[in-house]
Amino acid sequence: MPPPDWLVRTLRPQRAPVPWAAAARASIALAAPLAVGLATHHFTYGAVVALGALSGVVGDTADAYRMRILNIAVPQLFGALGVVLGTQVYGQGWLAVAVVTTVALVSGMISTIGAVASVSGLLLLLNCVVGAGLPMPGDWWLAPLLILTGGLLVLLLALLAWPLRGGVPERAAVASTYRSVANLLEAAGTDDLSYAETRIAVTQSLNQAYDLVLARRALAHGRNPEQVRLVSQLNALTPVLEAAPAAHQCGVPLSPRIPAAVREIAEAVAAGRTTESAARDLPAPEGPAARAVDQALRHAAEVASRRGEADFTNVADRLGRPAALRVRARRAARGVLLSGASWRYGLRLALCIGIAQSLVSLIAVPRSYWVALTITFVLKPDFGSVFSRALLRALGTAAGLVVAAAVLSEVPLGWWSVPVMMLLAPLIPALTPRGYAFQTAAITPVILLLSDILNHQGTALLWPRLLDSLMGCAIALVVGYLLWPESWHTRIGDRLADAVRDTAAYVDSAFGAPGERDTAARARMRRRLYRDLSLIRAEFQRALTEPPPMGKRAAAWWPLVVAVERIVDATTAARVRVGHGSPPPSAAEVSRVSAQLRELSEGLRESVVLEEVRADFGDPGSPEGVLEPVRQEVAAARAIGIPTGPTGSLPSAA
Known part of the structure; x- marks a missing residue:
């Protein structure tokens, strides 16, 4: 009997290229602190720095260099605050339960604002749970400082190539959108299914390009000539995309020279140069749809051929000019406080975390903070289905424990930990795009190796880790999923x-x-x-x-x-x-x-x-x-x- 379709979809790995640069950064960022800690006879300090670096590696997902500052630095500040709050209530029993539950409510509410706020809320709660459940070395201020150091190390490594590759990710995104539009024009007038699938790919590519370019332009206050030029090049695609459905409805494929011209523009955009020959040999249009495509393509080619200063009078993208940062901050705060969805998710997360913290306070559970950590990851609102994430979390943890068992039983703590970490750390960015189970399997041995450095318990960590993860998944499924009517409605x-x-x-x-x-x-x-x-x-x-x-x-x-x-x-x-x-x-x-x-x-x-x-x-x-x-x-x-x-x-x- 074949497995059900929903299970096959849940377990199917996603296709994605290996981010080699991110893998190299992860290897250095997690192994270097351990080496420095060993060299200075502060191995535990190095492990705490590596914990901060792990958070930075997980958040290192932005392509634009300016956005990496936000995606890594801002969440690290929230993570440091979480450690401070957690360490203040370490070993305080029900006071720790109350504080962690309150932090869970705040974390859940701010997670609904956007991508950076979501990661910030995640690290705020995660580090608060860790601080409340794991003794940190040194004074109260040392652990957050070490964690910040680890995150800043990842940020520094991520920004090393900025002077040489500044603007390259944005140009690549815009060029990729032009190539997807060329594919759309190639599919126009042919099979309906092929055209529909290509149009979906165009929409996704256009969304990503606008998000990437406008995020950087917002930081540059809209006055960076290169970024304004990229926005203009994206805007020039709008008439082409409007003409494509009309061309498709005619049922007659376009001349191959038309998508070829769009690809020529794409190559020019990717290289950061102008082109004046893209629309030179276009065929004479016949009919309203063909004329619309011809006129739109010539306009896009004319925008790509402009030299000198960009036109700052036409910088509004097709979703409207972005508001000032302070205006968006006020809107976000108002939205969090007045949004029913924000309160529902915050209360949902706080209830699950409160039950988990209460449970481990009443029952002696080794490494009890792992229960709350599991709930935090599984219940993220923007990370997909709660049910599938709970299932994938359990499977990924089981797979990661197999690797961790070999590492903890065969690798002695000390200098051997450094090369092992150099091999394990790159698996996190390499496997994360494949799916949540793969990410969990990659993170689990890294976390357990760092925990062993702090606690020296070896393979004794394995069974509590599996038990706590299963407990967290069960609480998330029952209290955070099954008991909420909205979970059963699309x-x-x-x-x-x-x-x-x-x-x-x-x-x-x-x-x-x-x-x-x-x-x-x-x-x-x-x-x-x-x-x-x-x-x-x-x-x-x-x-x-x-x-x-x-x-x-x-x-x-x-x-x-x-x-x-x-x-x-x-x-x-x-x-x-x-x-x-x-x-x-x-x-x-x-x-x-x-x-x-x-x-x-x-x-x-x-x-x-x-x-x-x-x-x-x-x-x-x-x-x-x-x-x-x-x-x-x-x-x-x-x-x-x-x-x-x-x-x-x-x-x-x-």
């Missing part, structure tokens, strides 16, 4: 409903009165739509790893995910056709299609699974009308539901 329906509602607003903007046709605003709306659809796909993939009935409910939404993506594509193509000579739709047709989209949105919001709807669409309008493909896609989406009444209303949530 959010795909609500997110799809929001996307369809925003599509209705996009239709109104794209085909409304002349005064409403703001090109930049319309482009931002379109970018948000495709970004939201990308997030929906990610949520769908996450839900598929849940056990029944969650996974089956999520799978039933798949036809509607595809249908909504086709609606957005059809709307974009209609806008392009009007912009290149097709008759615009009447106000009545725009209003009718917009109303149908909003009705579909409300139906999706109230439904769990849609199977068949027979609704009265009224006058379908002219079959040659520019919005007819949109109307057909809306009808196809509505045809995936079950009628529950004479009006064809959609089923309510079960």
Whole structure:
């Protein structure tokens, strides 16, 4: 009997290249402190520094050098604060339980702000748990100082190549987006499935490029010429991406010279040079869609050929100009304090941590802090399914203990620990992209080796580590997963409903009165739509790893995910056709299609699974009308539901 599909998806390793530079940094950052500690006869100090370096290695995920400062340095400060709080209540019984539980609440709430805040909240709680459960060497200030030193060592190693490679990651990201757009134009007019998969890859690449470039530009206050030029080059892709659906709907493949021209621009962007020959030999366009592609591509080539100073008057990206840091900080603080989701997750994490700390206070559990550490990792809101992470945590810990058993039993503490750490540390960045079980398997022997340096217990650490991890997984599954109703419901329906509602607003903007046709605003709306659809796909993939009935409910939404993506594509193509000579739709047709989209949105919001709807669409309008493909896609989406009444209303949530 084959294993269930959700289990196969959970255990399947992800494909990813080996980050050789990050692996080398990890090897040096974790082994060097041990060597220095041995040389200075402070081996335990070296182990604490290595613990801080381990946190930095796990957080060393940013490509842009400026972002590495935030991704590594800021979480390390929170981690140091966590150690201070934890060491102050070490051995204090119920006071330690209260303090750690309160820190868990704060950690969970700030983790919902964003990526850097998530890692900061993680290290705040992790180090507080470690400080409350493990005796630290020296005075109260020494342990946080040593941990900060380890994190700063990773940061220093990560920034060594900045003078030579500054701007290279950003250019590579923009060039990669151009190559993915070339693939999209190559797929236009061919197989629908191939085109859809390529468009998804384009959206993901564009999201990553904008996030990377804009994050650095925000730190540079938008006045760095190279970064402004990269934003302009990304913005130049917007007309190309708007023209691609129209070209695909024509059903005629584009000339191979068109994607070749985009790839030529990509090579120029990656090399940091200009190009003036990309659009020189383009074929003469035929029809509105081909003209749209030709005009958009020539504009992108013209942007890539500009020399000298960048144009600072056009630096707003297609998601809008980023707000000042202090404005975003106020918004984040307000969002944390007023958000129901933030409070729910914070209370959920605090409840699990409180139960774990209370349990180990009542029952003698060796190395009891590992229980809370396991819960902290498993319950991270942005790390994927709680159920699958608990399963992968248990499997990864078991695999890591096999390696740790060999290390602790055969390698004597001392100088042999240094080369062993040099071999184990690179496995963390190398295996982390493969999946959570692989990351856990790589981290476990490193953690146990450092713990053995601090406690000198050898293989006696193995069984408590496995027992505590299983206890933590059990608490996270029961208290943090099974007892919460939201764990049993997918959010795909609500997110799809929001996307369809925003599509209705996009239709109104794209085909409304002349005064409403703001090109930049319309482009931002379109970018948000495709970004939201990308997030929906990610949520769908996450839900598929849940056990029944969650996974089956999520799978039933798949036809509607595809249908909504086709609606957005059809709307974009209609806008392009009007912009290149097709008759615009009447106000009545725009209003009718917009109303149908909003009705579909409300139906999706109230439904769990849609199977068949027979609704009265009224006058379908002219079959040659520019919005007819949109109307057909809306009808196809509505045809995936079950009628529950004479009006064809959609089923309510079960």
